[in-house]
Amino acid sequence: VTSANNPGRVSIREVAERAGVASSSVSRVLSGHPDVSEDMKARVLSAVAQLRYAPDPFAQSLRRQTSMSVGFAASNISNPILTETMIGAERVLRRHGYSMLMTDAEGTVELDIENIETLRRRRVDGLLLSVTDEQQSDVRQLLSDIDVPVVLVDRDVPTGLAIPRVYFDHASGMASAAQRLWELGHRSVVVISGGPRLPARERLAGIQSVFQTRGGTFLVIEKPFTVEHGSEAIAEVLAMRPRPTAVVAAGNLYTRGALVELRKRGVAIGRDLSLVGCDDITIAQLHQPAVAIVSREPRRAGEVAARLLLAHLDGSDAPTETELRLPTLFVDAPSVAEPNTKR
Amino acid sequence: VTSANNPGRVSIREVAERAGVASSSVSRVLSGHPDVSEDMKARVLSAVAQLRYAPDPFAQSLRRQTSMSVGFAASNISNPILTETMIGAERVLRRHGYSMLMTDAEGTVELDIENIETLRRRRVDGLLLSVTDEQQSDVRQLLSDIDVPVVLVDRDVPTGLAIPRVYFDHASGMASAAQRLWELGHRSVVVISGGPRLPARERLAGIQSVFQTRGGTFLVIEKPFTVEHGSEAIAEVLAMRPRPTAVVAAGNLYTRGALVELRKRGVAIGRDLSLVGCDDITIAQLHQPAVAIVSREPRRAGEVAARLLLAHLDGSDAPTETELRLPTLFVDAPSVAEPNTKR
Numbered sequence A, B: 001v002t003s004a005n006n007p008g009r010v011s012i013r014e015v016a017e018r019a020g021v022a023s024s025s026v027s028r029v030l031s032g033h034p035d036v037s038e039d040m041k042a043r044v045l046s047a048v049a050q051l052r053y054a055p056d057p058f059a060q061s062l063r064r065q066t067s068m069s070v071g072f073a074a075s076n077i078s079n080p081i082l083t084e085t086m087i088g089a090e091r092v093l094r095r096h097g098y099s100m101l102m103t104d105a106e107g108t109v110e111l112d113i114e115n116i117e118t119l120r121r122r123r124v125d126g127l128l129l130s131v132t133d134e135q136q137s138d139v140r141q142l143l144s145d146i147d148v149p150v151v152l153v154d155r156d157v158p159t160g161l162a163i164p165r166v167y168f169d170h171a172s173g174m175a176s177a178a179q180r181l182w183e184l185g186h187r188s189v190v191v192i193s194g195g196p197r198l199p200a201r202e203r204l205a206g207i208q209s210v211f212q213t214r215g216g217t218f219l220v221i222e223k224p225f226t227v228e229h230g231s232e233a234i235a236e237v238l239a240m241r242p243r244p245t246a247v248v249a250a251g252n253l254y255t256r257g258a259l260v261e262l263r264k265r266g267v268a269i270g271r272d273l274s275l276v277g278c279d280d281i282t283i284a285q286l287h288q289p290a291v292a293i294v295s296r297e298p299r300r301a302g303e304v305a306a307r308l309l310l311a312h313l314d315g316s317d318a319p320t321e322t323e324l325r326l327p328t329l330f331v332d333a334p335s336v337a338e339p340n341t342k343r
Helices: A012-019 A023-030 A038-051 A057-063 A080-095 A109-121 A137-145 A170-184 A200-211 A227-239 A252-265 A281-286 A298-313 B012-019 B023-030 B038-051 B057-063 B080-095 B109-121 B137-145 B170-183 B200-211 B227-239 B252-265 B281-286 B298-313
Strands: A069-074 A099-104 A126-130 A150-153 A165-168 A188-193 A217-222 A246-249 A274-278 A292-295 A323-326 A329-331 B069-074 B099-104 B126-130 B150-153 B165-168 B188-193 B217-222 B246-249 B274-278 B292-295 B323-326 B329-331
Touching (some): A069 A298, A080 A298, A080 B099, A099 B080, A109 A137, A126 A298, A170 A200, A170 A292, A170 A329, A188 A227, A217 A227, A246 A252, A252 A274, A252 A281, A252 B281, A281 A292, A298 A323, B023 B038, B069 B080, B069 B109, B069 B298, B080 B099, B080 B298, B099 B109, B126 B298, B150 B298, B165 B298, B170 B200, B170 B274, B170 B329, B188 B200, B188 B227, B217 B227, B227 B252, B281 B292
Parallel strands (some): A069 A126, A126 A150, A165 A323, A188 A217, A274 A292, B069 B099, B069 B126, B126 B150, B246 B274, B274 B292
Antiparallel strands (some): A099 B099, A292 A329, B292 B329
């Protein structure tokens, strides 16, 4: 016999027996069904109280067809910006009763697609996406077919779709960095960048807005977004004649690779070559000289994205066109200096 | 009508119709059931070939009660060692047809428990665990109750349980570091460490094995495992009189915090204070002077752990007592030097 002191173990059937009604009637009372007599309601609620019945939250979520879990599909968890974003999102979701499951795609479109499908199969109620290429046709198709709320994190909305998103104003931070380089006398800049997607495109646009309108020159080395390619790009920069006076490593992984390569080659950053990096505050501060960076708050992006997703999970008709923009900030440091024309 | 050129859409019912048998018979043939006549087998296989029937892998996994997904419950994804481990594990699992779902616990026992429960509710087939405190009684209970294969990653097996694990030989790398400090003339060392669990305990044991047996002194500052606490510990070290000559930041997050604080305080690492750190190769190399570290291969740990889990998912009777130990390596650098006794 089930004890009333063990409320977790009381079943809906036992409540029904005690109340002298059918199990389905108990369900109807507990789900607030309108078509229930006052007498029925009183009998069921009295039995619930006597038996200290508590509905199983998992069974409940099965009935409601919700899992109280959210998926975060990340392009690349070896990027600390993304793990910080995930931590921010998870904190907000947890506070609202949701668990967060994460996947990693190692920067490949194929894995992004597999991961989104896996998360859907595991019945997540919603998705936060920071995928490798949101405009790729299969990804676009998947996003247009998807049947749960989605929020994009620092990505573009694929053409023709209406998906809420949170993103950073990468252009303005980069424009400030370019402005600083220009003021110091740099008239050309090499940008290590990663193609037509966010955030690469907007970072480039920010630099371009300063150098091109003023008649400076502007060179882009396009590489896949990894530490190793940051090093590779610096090797190319150092082989150029005349040697460029300023480089912007437009991404934290490029910055890491650039610093390693410049150290290896014995280049005096600041004196021989001005360098602007991205995001990695600890490395920027620990490096000698300290590295000027365009910085942002990834945890905040995660928090804001989670809140936006929660608004859509609520079942309310939150507008799917919502776009929330967060700032980026140029942090000056001695890695940026006047061009050394006597070199 | 389903086209034979569209094999993904052919249902088991269509195969049954073509073969002139019941759907259940098709299932029996395809699952290799022994109680099937040769005639039945021939008719079904012929129909399968004609219709180019391919079983739906998801439907198949539902029937088999497997989800072809594995959970990785991490204590703290802001630690790059863990994300690297996850990447290694995911690569191996994917090659074997499994997706990997990850969770983060921000270094708290409560979230570890919630996350493991969430992953089980999402019906993962197995779990990789690198939790905050595997000996905590609720975690122990959960691990003893769990009904899917588990592999522990760089954690102890909780008392009384038999769970396979992969871990690093933290003691030996740390003993080499301590040996180097001793040879240079250091007779006391302060260790920034994090309590009685792996890897903290074994790192401490490695240093102790050198300093205590030789009659040196050995002081431990125990702190929660975060960057901020690494900074805090260094502030305490610098307040000690006589000032210690050598510090081991026994964890990558402590190392980061220690370096930031030492820079802030203007301490000349190497000359004024010898420092041994952990794991973060890029920072260790970029720092001036370069930082001596105890290093390891977290991706390999992830790969090995995933292979161990796959052996158990196979349904084979792989021994649950399996323990696989991976090496750690002391990498010397100028952050470690003779004690400056003239200070």
